[in-house]
Amino acid sequence: MSVVIAVAVPHPPLIVPGVGHGRERGIQSTVDAYREVARRIAALQPDTIVISSPHTAMYLDYLHIAPGPGARGTFTQFGDTADGSYVAYDEELVAELCRLARGEDLPAGTSGEREPDLDWGVLVPLHFIQLAYDELRAAGTETAPYRVVRMGISGLSPLQHYRMGQLVARAAGRLGRRVAYVASGDLSHKLAADGPYGFSPDGPVFDRLTCDAFESGDFLALLTADPGLCERAAECGLRSFQIMAGALDRTPVEAELLSHEGPFGVGYGVACFSPTGPAGSDPDRAFGEKYEAWHAADMERRRAGEDDLVSLARASLEHRVRTGSRLPLPDGLPTDLLSRRAGCFVSLTKNGQLRGCIGTIAPTRSSLAEEIVANAVSAGLHDPRFPPVTADELPELVYDVDVLGEPEPVDSREGLDPRRYGVIVSAPDGRRGLLLPDLDGVDTVDEQLRIAARKGGIALSEEGVAIERFVVERHR
Known part of the structure; x- marks a missing residue:
């Protein structure tokens, strides 16, 4: 046995009625698609549901897997104390994953847990999955309990996230588990100027790239996405999707994009990937190997x-x-x-x-x-x-x-432009903070000054704070 279904789903808490209080109707297509993929998971009655979430423990150089016998969580921080979940963890599958990771020299395991409670990146998918199981039982269908493996994402490479997914499939096969993989993650958070995160032209580009990959099942695009584009789009779920892609390595699938919308300025995509043949039987879907070849050529191009x-x-x-x-x-x-x-x-x-x-x-x-x-x-x-x-x-x-030009004083914020000028914030006692221009994610003068001041340990409200600007020659 191995991965019997994989889904990519968003995790806006407002999609839960006790949190949304009607606002969830503003993304009804997402709700309907979510209920559909949850019904498909419940119909298959997997032994284990593996969920990757961007909101569990995250480290720069380590993929965290939640330890212990189980965990619970609620939506209390979003104003809803009635909804939540308790899940039992599949400790045997977790142990096998950790053993395989050690053998593959992949930095992953159960060390460094910060918060044992379930995060909303897990709670939202579980809300719909448990609802689907309840509907089955109400219709007279007996259901078997499932266990959960919960893991985070990291600052590791796309290939290492993909390898983590490969280990999920391998561990499931060795233990005879039927696994449903749930890749929890929103798309761009910058789809609308009146949204909570504002607008970036790269937001719709990222969503289109991701949805095309979901619709076609060509996961190479998820591995080769430009990091700068992803940063500017303020994406959330890409690395979760990369792990999912690895869990389906070399497996023929039917790919379906069930919905995509972004009425609140955040992209929500729901996709389902159903295996149509044995795991490992389609060498054309060895996207990890394709990525390695692409990456080697890309690094050679950069050096040249x-x-x-x-x-x-x-x-x-x-x-x-x-x-x-x-x-x-x-x-x-x-x-x-x-x-x-x-x-x-x-x-x-x-x-x-x-x-x-x-x-x-x-x-x-x-x-x-x-x-x-x-x-x-x-x-x-x-x-x-x-x-x-x-x-x-x-x-x-x-x-x-970056070669710096001569700094020059500015008297007002109107003389600043975070795309054109870097800034130096100085205090009378010699503290200074500098920020280079044209950085991904720094879009306003206020953001630029706040970050530069923080780097120097300076409060912008302090008496005698001076601001300088400079241009750079950028060599990349």
């Missing part, structure tokens, strides 16, 4: 497109990590890098997530080349927010180099 500044940053960090020594300046560098002095920031990303960023507001070394060499090493090894970069990570890193 690096200019002198980015190449120097990469060479500096790689040399230091592999040899422990400082990189001598290479021969043949452009004259401008050797004669010019400027502050610069070097940023590292991995799997679309920040991996380190260190820089200097003003020049501290004899040339821009020396500045880049030093700041690249600092970004990789001395950013206090992250552990030092390891040799295994080097091939996965993407580098940005």
Whole structure:
């Protein structure tokens, strides 16, 4: 036995009548589709329901699986104390998942639980599933109890989320479990200017990309989605969907997009994937392998497109990590890098997530080349927010180099533009906070100033706070 059905569903608490108090009728298509996929799950009566939720414990480098015999949760924080769930966990399947993860060297397991109660990313799907089971029993159909495995998402790569799904299917097969996989996650949170999160042009783009993948069953698009696009769209469920895709690795499926709507400015998609053949029988659906080939080509393309500044940053960090020594300046560098002095920031990303960023507001070394060499090493090894970069990570890193122009004072917020200018917020006692321009998710002057001030430990209301702006030369 293995995965007998997989569904992708949203988790707005207002869809529960005790929370929505009628507002749920504003997304009736989602309600109807939700009830349909829940009925399909209940009709199959799986032994175990595996649910991935973005709102359970989440770590940068670890996929968390809820431990223990079971858990309960309610919608009390949303004003509804009457609705909720208690579920028994499938401890045997959890143990097998952890054993397989250790054997595959996949960072996943039951350590680090922060909140044992069920989160709304689990409670909302369970509300509809339990309702479907109640309807079966009311119609005279006997139902067997099911158990639950609850897991979170992480900052790990799309491939590692996919591998987690593969382990779900493998563990289910080894234990003879019939598993329903529920990928809980909303789509973009930026579909409408009057919505709670505002509008981004990338919001509808992300929803279209995801819904096309749901409708076609081509999960490669879920793995190769541009991280910048996803950040700007403020998506919620992508990594949950990636785990689901892995649970259906090489399995032929009938893919159905049952509904998609976003009347409140948040995208809600409901999709169902029903196996039409044995697990592992369709090599054309080996999306993990396809992603690896795509990723290797993409990283090669990125390296081929690096200019002198980015190449120097990469060479500096790689040399230091592999040899422990400082990189001598290479021969043949452009004259401008050797004669010019400027502050610069070097940023590292991995799997679309920040991996380190260190820089200097003003020049501290004899040339821009020396500045880049030093700041690249600092970004990789001395950013206090992250552990030092390891040799295994080097091939996965993407580098940005921002060369700072001369800061200039501004008298009012009208002189700022978070897309064009970076900002420096300074206090009279020397505290300073800097934020670079054109960052994903920073769309307003207020957001930019608030983040820059927080980085410097400054309250914008303090007496004597000064604001400067600067432009950057961005090298990616």
